[in-house]
Every structure is written in C-alpha cells, then in structure tokens.
Amino acid sequence: MKNTFEKLENYTVTSRLDDAIPLNTNEWIAVEQYLNQISEFIPLSILNQLTESIVNYADDQARRGYLLGQQDIVAELKKKAAKIA
Numbered sequence: 001m002k003n004t005f006e007k008l009e010n011y012t013v014t015s016r017l018d019d020a021i022p023l024n025t026n027e028w029i030a031v032e033q034y035l036n037q038i039s040e041f042i043p044l045s046i047l048n049q050l051t052e053s054i055v056n057y058a059d060d061q062a063r064r065g066y067l068l069g070q071q072d073i074v075a076e077l078k079k080k081a082a083k084i085a
Contacts, residue, residue: 010063017062 031054039047 013063013066014059017059017066021062 035047035051
C-alpha cells in the first residue's frame with residue numbers, strides 16, 4: 001500500500017513540475033546547443049544516454065525541491081497554528 005501511495009505521490013509531483021517548469025529557458029537552450037555540437041563527435045546512443053541522465057537528474061532535483069518546499073509550508077503552518085491555539 002505504501003509503495004502505491006509513493007508512486008502516486010511521485011506521479012502527482014512530477015506532473016505538477018512538468019506543467020510548471022518551462023523548457024524554453026536560456027539555460028536549457030544552451031544545453032541543447034551543446035548537445036547538438038557534441039553530437040558531431042560521439043555516437044547518438046551515448047548522446048541519448050547523456051541527455052536522459054541530465055533530464056533524470058534535473059527531474060529528481062526539481063522533485064526534491066518541491067517536496068522540501070511542501071515540508072517547509074507544513075512546518076510554517078504548524079508554527080502558526082500553535083501560536084493561535
């Protein structure tokens with residue numbers, strides 16, 4: 001049951017991040033340009049693995065940041081509720 005809940009939670013976080021994080025930024029455009037440049041020198045399969053690794057790392061960091069932000073919000077709400085009570 002816990003594993004199913006974690007999968008659902010991760011899916012929910014991932015879908016919210018996908019909707020909220022644009023890929024049309026200066027940073028990502030620079031990454032795409034570098035990937036295009038190195039594609040002339042390395043096999044496409046390695047380039048695909050590299051790209052997938054970058055995307056997985058970025059997704060994981062965004063997910064962690066989102067979850068930490070949610071934990072911070074809960075902690076702040078608990079502090080405010082304790083002051084009211």
